[in-house]
Amino acid sequence: NAGVTQTPKFQVLKTGQSMTLQCAQDMNHNSMYWYRQDPGMGLRLIYYSASEGTTDKGEVPNGYNVSRLNKREFSLRLESAAPSQTSVYFCASRKQGTDYGYTFGSGTRLTVV
Amino acid sequence: GNSVTQMEGPVTLSEEAFLTINCTYTATGYPSLFWYVQYPGEGLQLLLKATKADDKGSNKGFEATYRKETTSFHLEKGSVQVSDSAVYFCALSHVQGGKLIFGQGTELSVKP
Numbered sequence: 671n672a673g674v675t676q677t678p679k680f681q682v683l684k685t686g687q688s689m690t691l692q693c694a695q696d697m698n699h700n701s702m703y704w705y706r707q708d709p710g711m712g713l714r715l716i717y718y719s720a721s722e723g724t725t726d727k728g729e730v731p732n733g734y735n736v737s738r739l740n741k742r743e744f745s746l747r748l749e750s751a752a753p754s755q756t757s758v759y760f761c762a763s764r765k766q767g768t769d770y771g772y773t774f775g776s777g778t779r780l781t782v783v
Numbered sequence: 784g785n786s787v788t789q790m791e792g793p794v795t796l797s798e799e800a801f802l803t804i805n806c807t808y809t810a811t812g813y814p815s816l817f818w819y820v821q822y823p824g825e826g827l828q829l830l831l832k833a834t835k836a837d838d839k840g841s842n843k844g845f846e847a848t849y850r851k852e853t854t855s856f857h858l859e860k861g862s863v864q865v866s867d868s869a870v871y872f873c874a875l876s877h878v879q880g881g882k883l884i885f886g887q888g889t890e891l892s893v894k895p
Binding site: 703705711713715760 | 787815817819825826827828829832872876882883884885886887888
């Protein structure tokens with residue numbers, strides 16, 4: 671009954687460092703998403719993967735890359751972190767073709783100093 | 784394009800007060816509408832949803848009605864509790880497209 675699992679929960683990076691945020695879901699969902707949450711701005715879509723083997727840019731993709739490793743896993747990579755990427759990152763998944771809404775992970779709080 | 788606008792927060796209420804959080808949307812076609820809730824330190828949880836005009840979503844005493852004529856999906860609860868303190872997000876998506884578009888969120892604080 672894990673749902674969507676994100677790691678790590680917290681991370682502090684120095685400007686210019688790289689890191690990968692991991693996300694895995696065990697619900698056999700087709701679609702997966704990465705959002706960032708910033709105060710007063712709601713959640714904004716970074717990248718998404720409608721199905722295994724495909725990825726597409728969302729609203730704010732600059733500075734990020736993604737990999738849909740298999741149906742379960744969807745990772746988000748910051749190649750050269752910047753202070754503007756300080757945020758809370760949420761991964762979500764959804765069964766394609768449904769209106770069930772999304773299932774969200776518990777988030778990764780990233781601080782870039 | 785598609786967008787969601789929520790009333791500004793924070794909203795502070797006394798326990799047992801009536802709650803309304805306004806949400807309006809702009810979208811092509813007939814999106815599904817959602818309310819998500821985020822408790823402190825946690826991820827988002829689906830609170831309720833509605834998939835077509837005049838549908839009413841309800842859960843845990845919260846209700847929202849899909850009003851196509853006013854493009855609105857206002858969240859209501861008759862008597863709030865301290866445990867309802869959280870951030871509430873209105874959102875829309877199309878089943879085919881799948882991307883969930885959020886409003887900016889409304890923080891609710893309920894005082895005893």
